[in-house]
Amino acid sequence: MSKKIEQLTEKLVTDVISDEYELVDVEYVKENKEMYLRILIDKAGGMSIDDCEELSRIIGDKLDEDDFIDDSYYLEISSPGLDRTLKKDRDFIREAGKLVEVKLFKAIEKYGKEFVSKLNGLNGNMVLLEIDGDLLEIDKKSIAKINLYIEF
Known part of the structure; x- marks a missing residue:
């Protein structure tokens, strides 16, 4: 409902x-x-x-x-706030190039369940991320939450 x-x-x-x-x-x-x-x-x-x-x-x-x-x-x-959650495809495209805080349902080797990375966009259902020069493709279904990262 x-x-x-x-x-x-x-x-x-x-x-x-x-x-x-x-x-x-x-x-x-x-x-x-x-x-x-x-x-x-x-x-x-x-x-x-x-x-x-x-x-x-x-x-x-x-x-x-x-x-x-x-x-x-x-x-x-x-307002969604400065640390807005990314949900829709247009969010991932619009915010490409920015830092994001990623929380996964299951940890991935080398980076764990939570990390900050650069968002490089979206390719189908795959979120394109970059951490320390490593390029990652993570299925949107594997992401528990992804927000814009705010640096203070």
Whole structure:
């Protein structure tokens, strides 16, 4: 059921937001007995609180109008943040050349389960990575999580 709600929400959001915004992700999850509909949106130059507030009003009104979610839920509209999670093919292509933090389901020889590497892009389902001059191709299904790496 949650996948269907996520898909319907994704369509709704792409229909109501302007082209200056990019829908990054939608998730409908249960946390501490409460349901949350989280919508991550980005734009060139980053999101402001005013952007989130405006989009929350627009999207919330449309969700109320279409009324396809039976449960009560909390609506959260936010930016994916500096360390955004990469999920969609376009994320891997857009962020090529940047450092990423990779967490795998199973360790690989020499690098383990968690490491930082340069993202070189995507080839089909294979994520192209570079660590210390070594080129790696890792199936997206083997990746538990991959985020942009933030250096301080």
